[in-house]
Amino acid sequence: xxxxxxxxxxxxxxxxxxGKRVDMLEFLSEHDKYMSAKEILEGMKDTYPNxxxxxxxxxxxxxEELEIVETTELFGEKHFRFSCTHEEHHHHFxxxxxxxxxxxxxxxxxxxxxxxxGYSISGHKFEVYGYCNKCH
Amino acid sequence: xxxxxxxxxxxxxxxxxxGKRVDMLEFLSEHDKYMSAKEILEGMKDTYPNxxxxxxxxxxxxxEELEIVETTELFGEKHFRFSCTHEEHHHHFxxxxxxxxxxxxxxxxxxxxxxxxGYSISGHKFEVYGYCNKCH
DNA sequence: AGTTAAATCGTAATCATTCCTAATAAGAGA
DNA sequence: TCTCTTATTAGGAATGATTACGATTTAACT
Numbered sequence: 040x041x042x043x044x045x046x047x048x049x050x051x052x053x054x055x056x057x058g059k060r061v062d063m064l065e066f067l068s069e070h071d072k073y074m075s076a077k078e079i080l081e082g083m084k085d086t087y088p089n090x091x092x093x094x095x096x097x098x099x100x101x102x103e104e105l106e107i108v109e110t111t112e113l114f115g116e117k118h119f120r121f122s123c124t125h126e127e128h129h130h131h132f133x134x135x136x137x138x139x140x141x142x143x144x145x146x147x148x149x150x151x152x153x154x155x156x157g158y159s160i161s162g163h164k165f166e167v168y169g170y171c172n173k174c175h
Numbered sequence: 176x177x178x179x180x181x182x183x184x185x186x187x188x189x190x191x192x193x194g195k196r197v198d199m200l201e202f203l204s205e206h207d208k209y210m211s212a213k214e215i216l217e218g219m220k221d222t223y224p225n226x227x228x229x230x231x232x233x234x235x236x237x238x239e240e241l242e243i244v245e246t247t248e249l250f251g252e253k254h255f256r257f258s259c260t261h262e263e264h265h266h267h268f269x270x271x272x273x274x275x276x277x278x279x280x281x282x283x284x285x286x287x288x289x290x291x292x293g294y295s296i297s298g299h300k301f302e303v304y305g306y307c308n309k310c311h
Numbered sequence: 312a313g314t315t316a317a318a319t320c321g322t323a324a325t326c327a328t329t330c331c332t333a334a335t336a337a338g339a340g341a
Numbered sequence: 342t343c344t345c346t347t348a349t350t351a352g353g354a355a356t357g358a359t360t361a362c363g364a365t366t367t368a369a370c371t
Binding site: 193211213228232233251253 | 337
């Protein structure tokens, strides 16, 4: 997934091409880490000083729906990052200081399905938290 | 962990024995599932019709600190359940309908530490979501 | 250029959680 | 049992993230 693909995806679903959406996508793409809505709004300030929270939240929700971004809950706030791969299922190590991530290759579900036979499984979450080399 | 042990733990740490705390502990213990603060307050209404949110949240935070309860985020709200074991590290399958849980024996961290050598790991989260037999 | 529906702004509303202050009650000691 | 000290609590106000809404603007199509 990159910015062009994301824009194409929006078009394919009948959504309009707007400067704000492109800017948000570029900002997300450039910053390879989990960010809060406020941080993303802050990052738009240079180009769009009056961008409203409504626009941020609405577009992020749209991006999430189209799987352009991945989300998680950190410190009681929803955080967003540009989807690092669109094809492969994966998990993350997340730095609690800077929000940067590192892919974790292993998926625990491979080992768990046997244990939960008969249950209807609709999803799972596996995240490792800590501090990256720079923040440690 | 049971109610008596929890009360003893409170005493050992210099906290007072109050009817409200005991009632909360009993309610949590009887309901073997994740519940929101509101649900727990609702459950207290019979015995303590005027119990305040402050009391609920303050005591739940205390219980969490003493590891009497386990917590997780569901549907954007913090949820609480009586700690099912105090000794062993474990994870849960969680029913998104009723909140009931089932222990998952496997911990993915056993397989992940090698992958993340050099990182400072401070925690992790692994939860499986779905619907239990009754709710399916 | 004109039309139309989507997108956006600015602000108000919502909802979970936290904070604050006066009143209450538990535990310790006399 | 009585009093004193301090933790606990009720009630309501404050906070902070997120959502909703009416008015205005703008992208996309004719």
